[in-house]
Amino acid sequence: MSPSLNARIAQVFDEPGCDVNQGKSAKERKKGCTKQLTPGAAAGGCAFDGAKIALQPIVDVAHLVHGPIACEGNSWDNRHSASSGPQTYRTGFTTDINEFDVIYGGEKRLFKAIREVIEKQDPPAVFVYQTCVTAMIGDDIEAVCKRASQKFGKPVIPVNAPGFAGPKNLGNKLGAEALLDHVIGTVEPAETTPFDINIIGEYNLSGELWQVKPLLDAMGVRVLSCISGDGRYKEVASAHRAKVNMMVCSKSMINIATRMQQRFGIPYFEGSFYGISDMSTTLREIAQLLVQTGAPAALMDRTEALIAVEEARAFERIRAYRERLQGKKVLLITGGVKSWSVVSALQEAGLEVVGTSTKKSTKEDKEKIKEIMGDDAHMIDDMPPRQMYAMLRDAKADIMLSGGRSQFVALKARMPWMDINQERHHAFAGYEGMVTMVAEIDKALFNPVWAQVRAAAPWETQDTLLTEAL
Amino acid sequence: MAHVTESKKACAVNPLKMSAPLGASYAFMGLESCMPLMHGSQGCTSFGVVLLVRHFKETIPLQTSAMNEATTIMGGYDNLSQALLNIRSRAQPAIIGICSTGLTETKGDDVEGYIRLARQQYPELADTEIVYVSTPDYVGAFQDGWAKAVTALVSQLPRQDLPRNPLAVNVLPGSHLTPGDIEELRDIIESFGLQPAFVPDVSGSLDGHMPEQWLGTTLGGTPLNTLQALGGAALTLAIGEQMRPAAQALQERCGTPFVLLDRLTGLGASDAFIQQLAQLSGRSVPMRLRRQRSQLVDAMLDGHFHFGNVKVALAAEPDLLWAAGNMLTEMGAELAVAVTTTRSPLLDKLPVAEVLIGDLEDFEHLAQAAGCDLLMTHSHGRQAAERLAKPLFRIGIPMFDRVGNAHICHVGYRGTRNFVYEVGNLLMDQIGHHHPHDWPLPAASRLAALGVALEPQPTPPPDRFAAASA
Secondary structure (H helix, E strand, O other): HHHHHHHHHHHHOOOOOHHHHHHHHHHHHOOOOOOOOOOOOOOOOOOHHHHHHHHEEEEEOOEEEEHHHHHHHHOEEEEEOOOOOHHHHHHEEEOOOHHHHHOOHHHHHHHHHHHHHHHHHOOEEEEEEEEHHHOOOOOHHHHHHHHHHHHHHEEEEOOOOOOHHHHHHHHHHHHHHHHHHHHOOOOOOOOOOOOOOEEEEOEOOOOOHHHHHHHHHHHHEEEEEEEOEEEEEEEEOOOHHHOOOEOOOOOOOOOHHHHHHHHOOOOEEEEOOOOOHHHHHHHHHHHHHHEEEEEEEEOHHHHHHHHHHHHHHHHOOOOHHHHHHOOOOEEEOOOOOHHHHHHHHHOOOOOOEEEOOOOOOOOHHHHHHHHHHOOOOOOEEOOOOEEEEHHOOOOOOOOEEEEEHHHHHHHHHOEEEEEOOOOOOOOOOEEEEEEHHHHHHHHHHHHHHHHHHOOHHHHOOOOHHHHHHH | OOOOEOOOOOEOOOOOOOOOOHHHHHHHOOOOOEEEEEEEEHHHHHHHHHHHHHHHOOOOOOOOOOHHHHHHHHHHHHHHHHHHHHHHEEEEOOOOEEEHHHHHHHHHOOHHHHHHHHHOOOOOHHHOOOEEEEEOOOOOOHHHHHHHHHHHHHHHHOOOOOOEEEEEEEEEOOOOOOOOHHHHHHHHHHOOOOOOEEEOOOHHHHHEEEEOOOOOOOOOHHHHHHHHHHEEEEEEEOOOOHHHHHHHHHHHHHHEEEEEEOOOOHHHHHHHHHHHHHHHOOOOOHHHHHHHHHHHHHHHHHHHHHHHHHHHHEOOHHHHHHHHHHHHHHOOOOEEEEOOOOOOOOHOOOOOEEEEEHHHHHHHHHHHHOOOOOEEOHHHHHHHHHOOOEEEEEOOOOOOOOOOHHOOOOOHHHHHHHHHHHHHHHHHOOOOOOOOOOOOOOOOOHHOOOOOOOOOOOOOOOOOOOOHHO
């Protein structure tokens, strides 16, 4: 691995905004925060996957993957990150290197590929992603990008996060590093207001940002840039003029928030759009920080008034389900911030959370779970699928909420399942999203299919009359 | 005779191709009690799992040796041997199928040596069969990986001392056959009193059934003892040109003769297959199949109205391209555009002027230039179909925006009938409705009717009288 990537990873690991990291000794910190994976028993994406997830929602940029076909060919256009305009981000670009490139080097092919992309699409910028093979053969994508930027007069941004550098989470941060190094602060916005914020770590999956934006619009708050959901290159490049940063999705891109605080003095807070009370807290924090940075104090009162009306409206709609859902047991297998932020929303709907996974949660996340659920009895650190299956089959839970990969654990146990991770098609953010989520849980639980699929085949039930007749 | 060209672009846009290690892993998924293992970064496996989960809507057993930068530099022996031990102790498979990746091939890991060393160092591995296939990501495509994996299986596992069983038939299906296709073939072959052994058999493992218990490995597929007994068959049927090397390897090892059927979609193609079975079994063709043949003939008569002169753009892996492309032309459609992923001896025999080894951008541009009425490729063709406002008929993997993909059946008389009806119905949807002004008379005719004699002019400008008559 190149020395610059090593240095970059060390920098990412030395994260002042991460409590876990700060709680470690100097020696432990040096080892980094990625757990050593167990060969033959590991799951999850690589650093390249993480970087791509973090940056691909910038919709007007061409995302070019420099590597063999596996990295892009097996994975392109597979997320529901929504765009309100350009569709360039959904086009799969890859150098699809062959054996000769591996032997002679792929830099020339990469340069030509950048030229082709710019000639055909004329995007505001090209993001070039490094992968394992091209990193190993020593292709210097930073040099190629620099040369291409000069030659074509357009930002060509290297994203140096080859898969073997680590897991997906590290890739999120390395993707963020590319923005910090080459994008943020390179363009001045046409105008600024005292109500400008950035939202960091929100990917606009299934259009969730649009469930939240009307609230911000009503408050008069302007989203200067969202990093990266429904993002535009110019907006992200001018993000340094915002008054406040909001960090979504736990720690996935915390380095952007901390570094922008150091560099540009922009205060940040961590918030969530999932759950009614979490949404309200988030709106309050946005208003409070904006007032602190110079917005008129009346913003606080307007925010409270909006929260009161919207909470009441949401609760009224959820109440319709409460009677049906009261006491139904939920098994929640997700990670990070959702392990607690969704819990309070479910409780609001009368559901009982019998377990929540904390495999990908930080110490802080776990504290929050304890706070919300009363104790830590329901925390599941690492449940193998077989155990999940048994738990569902034995009806210790009525429904499982998880990501797409583990859906079959529930379905094969003939139990309801609902997707709450990135591949889902429904939007669950803000007040609107919680109403949708409760409606979806209700739809899943009360589908008449469950009674039918659980019934045994007629020949499996012991019917004495039939056997005698035979 | 088709002219075969390779795309000259440095940048593949909207890839059609998927990687060889994924094709090889998919082949291992058709074995019973098997755990496929990619020797590479965890991302290699993760992308493959997500792709196949979205296609089959089933749990996908696929593990990773979880290589990182240090183990890549030092060599992957420790990771690979740990992966073998962990898989053996956790999932207890009968077979572990290892596929290399771009990462470990570029490093030059000697996996065959590693396996020998691991067997010496860890005698407990003696109860597990280990099959290895070399599949660098930068060489070949999905069907090449599949073919290599099957070749590795039949070169290593069958016993060489078995007596011939005149009723036993080996079937080596190409990667383009669905679980539904394989079920259909089994039915047909068994109806002649023959005993087919499918290698691999994804119809047992990925046909979407409800297992009795939760297993970490594949659920069904070709059992190890069937693999070991392949040498006792009277004949091997290889389905698709891609399976020729595997059939040859089995012949070399066990002396089993083989017949290669390049496709099973189409009346003539199905006749050849049925004739082969009748000869081998010495039985006459069962009434049920005769009836199905007659139904197919009727389907072709009913359907040909809608296929005639329709221009089709088709993008698929070579064997699927061959099957669908020939069937379409046999129905009277014109194969106007053919795009594929990798080399094959069949390509220059396709009924089309040109075959391009390229991507879905080429496909889209060629389809537009040729004025195609129908697009046919996997689900990633959806963006092109939307832009060109043309219908898309989905074939191949991945098909992430459809359910029931495992049960698509396009082989034999019945499967060909399905194909004719499915495509025919899509084409029927496109029948345009006519409007009063669809057939305007030329100006000369209108003037002639008014009694005005026109000066003889070789080519009057088209809209010369348009303004006058308006």
